[in-house]
Amino acid sequence: MRKVMIFVALLTLFSGLVYGNEVKVVVFPDGYVKVTVEMNVTKDENVSISLPVYEFLNLSVTLNGEKIPFILGEENITVYSSNAGLLRVTYITPDLTDKHGKVWKVLLPFNYTKDVTLPEGAVIVGLSGIPLEIRGNSVVMPRGEQYIEYVVPPMFYNNQVKRGFGVQYSLFVVSFILGLVFGLYGGRIKVMLSRGVSLDDLVERYDLNKEEQDVLAYIAEHGGRVRQADIRNDLGIPRTTTWRILKRLEKMNLIKLEKVNNETYAILKVKIKSR
Template structure:
């Protein structure tokens, strides 16, 4: 400005009489939008990296969970092959394997034609070895293979 304004009121300026020259520069103040989008991009990149890392970790754990791709030995199959079990116990485990891994105690007892007390003791021994789980119901007990 070439002279001192008489009054400045918001967007209007009152100048003294005579020729005056006014020059100005319009600046575009930086908006918060550009700054936030930069932070948002960094946050999204970090979140994406964490997500990809998590998926890779889960895949790696499942793949290497069995020590180099070897299949883990099934304790039921090992027990059937060993000489530690009695013949009735092996037959009961085979029956459970053939019938989906779960059956009533009475059903197995009838199939093997063994007395009630003998069956109960046999299933208790198998449960102590960690091969089966006995589920007590209201009217009958169920036997389930542990996997």
């Protein structure tokens, strides 16, 4: 009888760990991510929620649907629950996505079950673990740090997938093509970056958008090291957008960000040939 009671207690505890706390992640086409952390709390409880990002927007903390005060730390949020119920923390961040060429990677540094909604038409090309469930463009990942890699094909390709082209087959085709490309040209890309490369080549290799091109060109034209504030002011780009672009370029290993006193500097890591 005692063994049965211990087993039931352990099963209840495990179920609470897996299903009691959940993170919902919605990935937008531009790389921004909406994170929603939900957990059941008891009355008069001090709760600490991990905040694994540096840049975030629209932070909201509610208990049973009503906003409550919180303490924002460097890596977490602390709240006091005056009542029992559902605690929900939501925010939007660009820090959880990375892009190399056509391949996007969404990082999931949460120790809870994660319900991830990818952009419409996304095709998964890599997973860090075995998903608990896949339904449409949503993937449920297990506890622990995980990641999902995906590509968003052109519109005509999306239509083929929606008509039943076959998720497994399309995943295989995309993975094969990507592996072939990187296998054939990966070494050549490294050599080009060390000897100097044109901005047009970088655009082709990394699928850079117009704003990313402008920022790289600006840094190159100003000696390879500039302040974030100068980029923002001279190019007329909003503060949040500038930070998102710089973080994306940093993840591509094209620049590095350096904090000096209260200023952030963007420093080129590749030699860009003048046009």
